[in-house]
Amino acid sequence: MAIPSIPMVDFSCFFRKDDGNGIGKQKIIDEVGKACSEYGFFQVVNHGVPLDLMNRALELSETFFELSMEEKLKCSPISTLNPAGYGRMGSYIGNNERLRMCAPGSSCNVFPCSPTGYRKTMEEIFKEFEKVSELVESIINEFLGLPTGFLGQYNNERTRDTMIAWHYPPATDITSNGRDEHQDSNCITFVLQDDVVGLEVKKDKQWIPIPPVKGSLVVNIGVILQVLSNKRFEAARHRVVKHRGRSRNSIVFFNLLGTDKWVEPLPQLTREIGEAPKYRGFVYKEFIEVRGKAAAVNPPSREDLTGVDVYEISTKED
Template identity: 50%
Template sequence: MEIPTVDLSDFLRDEGETSKEGKKKAINTIKEACSDYGFFQIVNHGVPLDLMIQAVHLSKIFFAFSDDEKLKYSPESGAPLPAGYNKQPENSPDKNEYLLMFQPQSGFNNLPTTPHGFREVVEEMFMHLRKTGELIEKILNECLGLPHDFLKEYNKERSWDFMAALRYFPATETENNGITEHEDGNLVTFVIQDEVGGLEVKKDGQWIPVVPAQATIVVNLGDVIQVLSNNKFKSATHRVVRYKEKNRHSFAFFFTVEGDKWVEPLPQFTDEIAEKPKYKGFLYKDYQAMRMRNKTHPPSRPEDAITIKHYAIE
């Protein structure tokens, strides 16, 4: 079993050069993947390959710095999320370190200027991935049969988008977990992974490896789209496993919604089709605060972590 790969080239060409059949095929593939398990991959997505390669290369150099050097870029106070260098607590089941960054010029970034060019490269990739997010959002809008530009208008405030460069440590003799089984809390996530791999998605109770492929970006849906669609589209369950003697490097871009946005099942998937809502409504920032606490103060039992089930209506 493999994760479907979708060619987006027809969505990026001038109108007169596009193939309606190519677009239709892509939309149908994405719709099926989102209904089944919320995961797919994209190629010809508009993010330059040399930029992706350079970003991963420079992140490897950064994470190889000493702890003292990396700690110079620890989060600044006052940020809505801990932007800058972070490492998972010792008692966390997840074994990684990461550099969290917001949109360029947000005022909350604490990005390193070394290695040379790192800041400029990640900021450029941030802007490219945001455009990719807007394209996927448009495609999802069509897949869900929503009115034209509905999701764009619902989600036009982009100040809460963020990106993370991550390093997962090599597996030990007794433990190979990189990040535990989970779903993302945002709208949609894009992942660029190095050649090591380790990302897996759950479908029908089985774990499917997402094999790294050059120029390919992994896309997974998050909790917001699952709630808005009243479970028509799935928030992808995924994890990262580690390999012995190998660090894993990746970038994750979180295309999300603004903190004060009210999230609840849309009437198109409830009242208008006589379906009961499967979730209570909530403020996005409240949910994110609880999810962040999962990371900063991991519960003693992983099953006690707050997930979207917290808002589920039985």
Template identity: 50%
Template sequence: MAIPTVDLSPFFTNGGDEKKKIAIDTIKLACSDHGFFQVVNHNVPLDLMSRAVQLSKTFFAFPAEEKLQYSPGAAAPLPAGYNKQPDRSPDKNEYLLMFQPQSGFNVLPSHPPHFREALEEMFIHLRQTGELLEEIVNDCLGLPSGFLKGYNQDRSWDFMAALRYFPATETENTGITEHEDGNCITLVVQDDVGGLEVKKDGKWIPVVPSAGTIIVNLGDVIQVLSNKKFKSATHRVVRSKERSRHSFAFFYTVEGDKWVEPLLEFTRGVGEAAEYRGFMYKDYQALRMRNKTHPPSRPEDAITIAHYAIST
């Protein structure tokens, strides 16, 4: 079993309405089922994707003292810069986190040469892909044209991470433990090592690497807004014993002061009860960040969107 692959080329050309319908129907089914699919012909330059991954590998191979030059200060809403998971965390990876505030990109490394430019280009292209996918999800949900774009105009909380997952050991192979993303839509570019898996019907499905493909999964915000009509994808990363895994993840999200709750179109408007109580996005993000900075002794104690679920 494989996750569905969607060709986005009809959305960049005139005509092709039937192909657009096929793409929308495929995405709607995936989002209703498990929240995971992958896209091709997405308008992100393939040479840029390859170059960015290679430069990322070079950066993470630097000595620790070089990478630590780019450690975060008191940046908000998340600690932008170079980070490594705490030793007591079950997740074993290191990552470079970046935003694009109004003043420009922040905490970008100057080495290796051209890495900064590649990161900036990746960020811009993946954001554009996120905007297109938001439009498609909007249509899949049957919302008025442009509804999600109007709800989610502030792009200042979008962020991107370049990640390295360490090789597995004899006793431990977790890259990232089972979880859902807290944002709207996540876009992932992975190298040929693989390891990403999605949970569907209680089984783990490997997302087999394919050159030029971008992996897409929905996050908690869409699940809440749709009142669970669309699923926040459950996924994990299993580490390889032979090599480190490198990837980019772009998190298309909402601004921190945005109020998130099930939309009327999926609750009172159709005679259904809300599955979640409303919350300020930055409050939920802070709880999720604490999962990373102060990992609970038991993984099941980590805060998830279930924290806001309304018991029946």
């Protein structure tokens, strides 16, 4: 039996001037919408992020994580309120390492001086991720039949967008998990992988590997879009499995919300079409706090810590 794979979508028609009557773009909009509905994941090529920039960002990230611990710790976060910077992610996932950055120019960033050009490269690719994020947001907006620019206006506080360079050491006899099964707690996530297999998505109780494809980005939706779409989209559970004998590097961009943003199923997808909302509304900050409390009470290896299920409206009769 053939191993299933997540859809691959080509965005090249969005960068051409010869799309005619827009049939090509509509085809891509339909493909993205179908992928978000069926998998919560897809890969995209010809997305506008320069290949040489992607390669350089991964190479410099790998070089940074090969530095001595003394050097890396110089990039430790300034405070717990602004956790940008270098960190190790605990023994339960094998002491993975990460370097987290906020938007370029933000005062919360603690960035390394070495390797040479790393900060500049990461700021460049952050801006490119912002562009492709806006494009995917507009495609999803169109597929859902929302007013032009609706999602962009709703999620207009982009200062909280975050990018993380991840480093997963090789698997050992103690652990093969890089990151345990989870859903993302944001809107949309973009993943740039190196050439080491590890990312997997769960569908119909089966784990589907997402092999790295040169020049591609992996895109997945988070639970916020799951709520906004009234579960027309469902954030897929995914994990990272470590490779024996090789470390793995990736760069992940998170499209986030402002902490005070109100989240609920959109009226265009509920009452305006006669459908009952599947979630009650909440403030995003409240959701993050619920998720944090769940992480504090339960072991880190539990299946899911998102907490979005606490807002789900039961359809059972009392």
